[in-house]
Amino acid sequence: MxxxxxxxxxxxxxxxxxxxxxxxxxxxxxxxxxxxxxxxxxxxxxxxxxxxxxxxxxxxxxxxxxxxxxxxxxxxxxxxxxxxxxxxxxxxxxxxxxxxxxxxxxxxxxxxxxxxxxxxxxxxxxxxxxxxxxxxxxxxxxxxxxxxxxxxxxxxxxxxxxxxxxxxxxxxxxxxxxxxxxxxxxxxxxxxxxxxxxxxxxxxxxxxxxxxxxxxxxxxxxxxxxxxxSYPHTLWAVRSERMIPLLTDLRQSPEVETAYTFGESYHVTLRTGSQGVEALRSSLHRAGHTSVSIEQISPSVEDCFMALHPSAS
Missing domain, CATH: 3.40.50.300 (P-loop containing nucleotide triphosphate hydrolases)
Structure with a gap:
């Protein structure tokens, strides 16, 4: 060879x-x-x-x-x-x-x-x-x-x-x-x-x-x-029993900075000064999501790309 x-x-x-x-x-x-x-x-x-x-x-x-x-x-x-x-x-x-x-x-x-x-x-x-x-x-x-x-x-x-x-x-x-x-x-x-x-x-x-x-x-x-x-944020994977309206509700939440589709969940970052995950969970409950899963995850290369070029989401 x-x-x-x-x-x-x-x-x-x-x-x-x-x-x-x-x-x-x-x-x-x-x-x-x-x-x-x-x-x-x-x-x-x-x-x-x-x-x-x-x-x-x-x-x-x-x-x-x-x-x-x-x-x-x-x-x-x-x-x-x-x-x-x-x-x-x-x-x-x-x-x-x-x-x-x-x-x-x-x-x-x-x-x-x-x-x-x-x-x-x-x-x-x-x-x-x-x-x-x-x-x-x-x-x-x-x-x-x-x-x-x-x-x-x-x-x-x-x-x-x-x-x-x-x-x-x-x-x-x-x-x-x-x-x-x-x-x-x-x-x-x-x-x-x-x-x-x-x-x-x-x-x-x-x-x-x-x-x-x-x-x-x-x-x-x-x-x-x-x-x-080098990913600069804490990243969360969010799911609920109502996935179709969930993305819109995440993007309308005052706690959320970014939210985009990734496989079977939505990857989410929170705003600086946010009251945190429990405040996000409460806002989603108020929007009608009764079963919400929010899990901290490690970023992928795609997450890093999205952070560098947010319009790609």
Whole structure:
């Protein structure tokens, strides 16, 4: 199995004031960021946050409006030809050839980079073993999880030094999502630098560091645990026997600062100077909720995102 070692002291990816506008729309506001060699880094945010635009600039597919960036010391604008030889890119939409078989897709992408499937097989062995039984099947006939594994194999067949993945688990089942992240972590353990975007907040825990992104801005960068530890409020999970009107009643309570849906409960923070949980319970009883559960909980990455960008709720 190939291991990616580096003697460089500089980060693998360096971003300095990078920005992108489309006419009057500022898709990515000027941002700066660095990602170390062998790091598994996540861009976490909803659709429209600017994740795809940022990845396309870093892979030389889109020219930045301002700022600069380098990957493995190569400028993403000036050195784009050399850059494309050392990076792998898996776009969000399945982009392989639907009418080619699994094996034919793999051979085609190897040939584009002047290599062969045999030469690149050591890196993709663990992934390809899961789909080689279907190597004679056309790519368009594969399940979502199998398409995902084939796309990853094609992105890795030329043994890149950096891997970029744009929302690779969107639209696949939970088991395939988990298997995919297991594969990424094994690649990262070999020293491959990986930058992956996802709208799924629960996937943040699989990354070493993450950037929370919204409306073209990076809101916070830290480890998932570091982000959760910085949450500034006490958080409560609230439920009652009348869940439909409960959210409205919570938001109308003078005790409540924020309230939003989270699974089977509502996550709530209280105002500064609030009289506390018992005052909230009493206000809900007055609103007709006779069975109220209020439990203190630890924040998730999604809770932290909501605190940083309240309008997202």
């Amino acid at each position: 190939q291991r990616y070692a580096s003697d460089h002291q500089e980060p693998s990816i360096v971003i300095e004031g990078l920005a992108k506008s489309f006419g009057q729309l500022e898709a990515v506001h000027p941002l700066s960021l660095s990602i170390g060699h062998g790091e598994l880094f996540g861009l976490i945010g909803p659709d429209g946050a600017g994740k795809t635009t940022l990845l396309r600039m870093l892979t030389s597919l889109l020219l930045p409006t301002a700022g600069r960036a380098s990957v493995e010391g190569l400028d993403v604008v000036r050195d784009y030809r050399a850059l494309r030889l050392i990076l792998g890119y898996m776009p969000g939409r399945f982009s392989l050839y639907q009418d080619l078989t699994v094996r034919e897709n793999l051979e085609f992408f190897a040939s584009v980079f002047g290599t062969t499937v045999t030469e690149g097989y050591s890196l993709i062995r663990d992934i390809y073993m899961q789909i080689e039984w279907f190597e004679g099947r056309r790519a368009g006939k594969l399940s979502g999880g199998m398409k995902q594994k084939l796309a990853l194999s094609c992105a890795l067949i030329h043994r890149p030094r950096v891997l970029f993945l744009d929302e690779p688990t969107t639209g696949v089942d939970p088991v395939s999502r988990r298997e995919f992240w297991d594969m990424l972590q094994r690649l990262q353990q070999q020293g491959l630098t990986i930058m992956v975007s996802t709208p799924y907040m629960d996937e943040a825990s699989r990354c070493g560091r993450i950037a929370l992104m919204q409306s073209g801005h990076i809101l916070q960068v830290d480890s998932p645990e570091g982000i959760k530890a």
